[in-house]
């Protein structure tokens with residue numbers, strides 16, 4: 001293993017968000033120093049508040065230091081035997097469909113690769129999914145429908161080169177701060193650049209906006225359908241591009257006209273003025289160099305995939321894709337959501353972006369030299385935990401995530417884990433709502449100790465390098481899984497002694513039998529020596545014989561990854577999700593604050609990160625607050641038939657009437673009462689399986705202590 005080095009500084013990658021900033025880090029248990037890496041293309045030395053506080057999070061208190069089996073600390077051999085025996089027993093009794101893995105966008109690509117190989121290649125089930133399902137699965141599904149592959153077409157630099165940047169469902173100022181800093185700098189350098197924010201809330205991102213379209217929740221598809229109709233009627237379609245490189249425009253237009261027949265109809269449906277809509281459409285028509293960056297506000301919906309398709313349709317119809325300063329751009333939530341997708345981290349795909357087709361299953365079986373490759377898609381995140389609750393999955397291994405807090409219907413998830421026959425949790429943190437349900441706990445190495453790669457939102461593969469020794473007995477995830485695989489009798493498939501060996505195999509698979517004709521191809525990296533892997537500079541895939549130095553933009557030649565090389569416009573029927581009830585209930589919009597990460601397991605104890613938003617809050621419009629008798633600063637109880645949370649009231653004119661925003665971070669020791677995801681119904685996008693985390697309903701009321 002190459003998990004420990006001399007004190008740095010080393011060049012590594014921030015573990016918090018999909019911007020994937022480079023950092024220079026040094027130090028050990030006595031203290032660490034972290035600064036932005038000027039040589040990294042994502043950030044050129046910039047950091048946000050979370051990245052700048054990374055050194056403060058390197059605190060070994062609270063770490064899981066030794067394996068634990070049935071409540072007793074033990075050694076690795078005993079724990080690994082217990083995991084392997086437990087999985088084998090369940091499989092022998094109930095078959096492979098009774099076991100599952102649930103992973104995380106925090107895992108490195110090498111970890112993810114081994115997890116998928118073990119489950120889909122050797123256990124013979126596709127029961128493996130990831131918390132990345134919660135943040136970008138709708139974007140993945142939209143990309144596949146339009147481009148024939150899960151491939152983000154552009155690069156960060158496109159937003160800097162654009163004349164119009166549209167941010168749809170994205171509070172990038174808080175969620176992708178360094179990308180936003182780059183946009184701010186570009187805007188300063190190019191005063192003609194226009195920025196439009198489409199979001200029901202007035203967020204910090206709106207401070208950069210020329211226009212803020214505070215549309216009604218769930219009406220995005222109508223707005224974008226109207227934008228497809230508008231250039232058609234004003235003759236602004238790119239006729240040559242449409243004719244030569246796409247299909248489906250007539251069907252997409254027919255559907256768009258049905259929901260968005262006129263600007264006034266769009267305005268009425270979206271709760272905007274006709275002048276606001278017309279001004280946005282005019283700005284779009286006037287600026288060929290347009291980037292639309294979209295994120296959770298688009299993805300986390302029952303119609304998330306359709307909303308993504310509506311955006312992609314407009315970019316395809318206007319030929320604004322694959323060119324400098326133009327393209328749709330999915331801002332990915334987690335640091336390695338993209339890397340997980342590369343190796344089959346989603347239950348409905350195989351490694352190397354292969355679908356679960358007979359050809360791909362056969363190709364993978366020959367590459368991995370196994371006969372057990374799964375040939376049916378597995379359950380997506382929420383469905384996977386449904387199967388645990390139903391007793392169909394009897395053993396689950398959870399890695400680097402806290403689903404008892406972060407999944408919808410979180411109380412039911414926690415109860416299901418409590419009743420599950422075997423729960424194994426690998427984590428670097430000892431106490432979370434999820435580790436509390438574990439029969440076996442495995443101490444995992446954390447950021448600063450791990451060695452491998454991650455891929456950010458612009459397809460850039462970067463190294464995470466270690467600069468401190470793991471405390472106690474903590475080990476890398478790929479090592480843990482390989483050792484369990486060997487105990488299960490799969491030793492030949494899991495000979496790995498270093499992350500470099502895993503990466504080389506992953507890279508070789510991406511080009512195996514000309515599979516590399518598809519966009520995801522990093523076969524030029526398959527021959528890296530250990531030293532070359534160690535020194536690998538950030539590079540955007542594909543990295544192959546045709547593009548040995550990587551690729552900034554995809555589809556520049558107008559050839560897409562579909563069978564006929566044409567992109568597809570997809571008809572989008574705009575249906576609104578259920579809104580607030582007549583009992584005063586509001587639409588619950590869950591999201592993030594600037595300085596916390598996920599369920600606060602890393603950031604919750606850092607004083608300077610807690611100052612910005614020190615406690616759970618619920619932001620309401622003044623009209624709603626008055627109607628509900630809620631004063632600014634008072635405590636509110638927010639409840640529905642699933643549960644309740646306590647939060648501090650923030651009266652906020654930037655909040656759209658009829659809605660309430662509550663951050664999802666607070667849980668465990670940090671929450672006064674409840675976890676907000678316990679209030680979110682498990683309603684899913686039918687295509688992507690992504691939960692609608694922004695469209696629950698909840699009734700706030702003043703809290704009176706008993």
Ligand code: SF4
Pocket residue numbers: 014015016017018019020021043046047048049050051052176177178179
């Ligand atoms: Fe880390 Fe994201 Fe901040 Fe960059 S923008 S420093 S990757 S949290």
